[in-house]
Amino acid sequence: MNINLFPKAIIVTTTQLTMILIAVATIFLVFILIAIVKMYKLKAENKKLMQTNAYKDYEEAGEDMTRGHLYGDH
Template sequence: MIYFNLFIKAIIVTTTQLTMILIAVATIFLVFILIAIVKMYKLKAENKKLMQTNAYKDYEEAAEDVPSGHLYGDN
């Protein structure tokens, strides 16, 4: 019976402990969200820069030379 009482006391979490745990978890997720937002803006900037290069324009012109993709006829 003593072991059971010790086990129950070890499981019980106070509201202060629970609040601290939730604040820590929320902080970690906030950091992950901020990292994702920064990466998104960096990728947008890189994509914009790549769209303005000649390599993309050359690829776009080459794609226009390809006939419509069906192998059996153009219906």
């Protein structure tokens, strides 16, 4: 009695598995690199905005940021 538990279509060789894993790892590496570049760009933009006069004027005025129609302060 010969019972074939694994059909031949499902069997994956180690070479195929390695290629699949390399492809998936490469895709994730690209996503990670894109995220790192965006993080540094946002950090640089935030630094520029913190040095502008508009931010300093707002900070010196001491206005409450929670005031506004979204918080129910009519």
